[in-house]
Amino acid sequence: xxxxxxxxxxxxxxxxxxxxxxxxIATETGLSVATVQRRIRNLKADxxxxxxxxxxxxxxxxxxxxxxxxxxxxxxxxxxxxxxxRKAKAEAQVQQCYYITGEADFALIAxxxxxxxxxxxxxxxxxxxxxxxxxxTSVVMDRTKVGMNVPLG
Amino acid sequence: xxxxxxxxxxxxxxxxxxxxxxxxIATETGLSVATVQRRIRNLKADxxxxxxxxxxxxxxxxxxxxxxxxxxxxxxxxxxxxxxxRKAKAEAQVQQCYYITGEADFALIAxxxxxxxxxxxxxxxxxxxxxxxxxxTSVVMDRTKVGMNVPLG
DNA sequence: GATGAAACCGTTGACGC
DNA sequence: GCGTCAACGGTTTCATC
Numbered sequence: 479x480x481x482x483x484x485x486x487x488x489x490x491x492x493x494x495x496x497x498x499x500x501x502x503i504a505t506e507t508g509l510s511v512a513t514v515q516r517r518i519r520n521l522k523a524d525x526x527x528x529x530x531x532x533x534x535x536x537x538x539x540x541x542x543x544x545x546x547x548x549x550x551x552x553x554x555x556x557x558x559x560x561x562x563x564r565k566a567k568a569e570a571q572v573q574q575c576y577y578i579t580g581e582a583d584f585a586l587i588a589x590x591x592x593x594x595x596x597x598x599x600x601x602x603x604x605x606x607x608x609x610x611x612x613x614x615t616s617v618v619m620d621r622t623k624v625g626m627n628v629p630l631g
Numbered sequence: 632x633x634x635x636x637x638x639x640x641x642x643x644x645x646x647x648x649x650x651x652x653x654x655x656i657a658t659e660t661g662l663s664v665a666t667v668q669r670r671i672r673n674l675k676a677d678x679x680x681x682x683x684x685x686x687x688x689x690x691x692x693x694x695x696x697x698x699x700x701x702x703x704x705x706x707x708x709x710x711x712x713x714x715x716x717r718k719a720k721a722e723a724q725v726q727q728c729y730y731i732t733g734e735a736d737f738a739l740i741a742x743x744x745x746x747x748x749x750x751x752x753x754x755x756x757x758x759x760x761x762x763x764x765x766x767x768t769s770v771v772m773d774r775t776k777v778g779m780n781v782p783l784g
Numbered sequence: 785g786a787t788g789a790a791a792c793c794g795t796t797g798a799c800g801c
Numbered sequence: 802g803c804g805t806c807a808a809c810g811g812t813t814t815c816a817t818c
Contacts, residue, residue: 481692489692492685496649500811512788515812526691531684532645534781538679539634539642541781546731546738563775570782576740577773578699585699585769587729589781616738620730622716626777628687628694628742629723652794665804668796 481526483631484509488517489526490630496530533625541571541589544618545596548582549604550611558609559583565607571599582614634679636784637662641670642679643783649683686778694724694742697771698749701735702757703764711762712736718760724752735767 484507491498504511521527551558566575574587590596604610637660644651657664674680704711719728727740743749757763
């Protein structure tokens with residue numbers, strides 16, 4: 479998969495705004511509208527553009543709190559790791575799940591309506607799971623930077 | 632700002648796919664296409680829909696590595712915290728920045744092309760900054776769950 | 785395989801109810 | 802609040818190079 483300089487411009491513009499007009503992109507890249515469209519189709523087919531999503535404000539729908547949680551498993555065995563991975567993935571309130579090196583095995587970004595809601599989440603994810611040795615919670619006071627943006631050009 | 636059950640359906644569908652057809656949403660919600668369109672406009676105006684973005688594969692553009700970094704500042708003073716916040720925000724390779732409670736002050740999700748690239752980032756962000764007392768890096772082995780999805784109904 | 789033109793489909797905004 | 806319609810942008814197809 480090779481990405482040309484004009485592809486980078488296309489990706490940058492669509493990352494910023496998925497509804498960017500093709501004509502604007504064409505002007506910016508010096509390509510024709512038809513070519514821009516084909517490039518976008520190819521970038522999607524190649525998996526460079528994975529999806530196009532609306533970014534929803536958690537607060538607007540009642541998720542006022544964000545947590546960063548570190549999880550240590552009892553045994554670092556593939557089956558245990560996979561089992562926890564699946565569980566975290568299935569939980570809607572777990573926004574992101576990272577399998578990491580270092581003291582902890584996993585880091586999670588989780589959303590909750592309030593503290594009680596978070597406590598219930600910890601019961602589902604950690605207390606009811608004998609694989610989980612311990613977990614530590616950091617409350618997120620401010621999400622200074624959000625999104626999944628990738629540096630492009 | 633009140634969110635009706637049909638608004639939740641709209642948000643859920645657009646979060647999944649920003650290009651979901653209005654007609655499909657109308658069928659799913661039992662609303663007319665025109666109403667769906669108005670709801671979406673209102674949800675954007677209210678800030679419930681913050682933006683629509685293409686999700687780019689970091690690997691496709693050469694960012695093969697992800698890091699989770701904890702940063703401790705020398706003094707937990709507002710001006711120092713704000714200064715670091717701004718710096719992290721301005722750095723394209725910092726995908727997310729969280730101001731958190733607990734041992735560390737900040738947690739960052741950062742992208743790098745390779746280890747050398749990451750090392751350079753640490754120089755820009757941490758070593759050149761006398762505000763930064765220390766930082767710890769976890770390498771992300773697997774991004775099990777990505778995105779900024781919010782639980783919706 | 786890449787390009788441009790044209791027909792088709794979906795979205796947007798204005799108008800009227 | 803609701804639907805209708807015209808204008809606009811996006812998508813597909815096709816002819817051409």
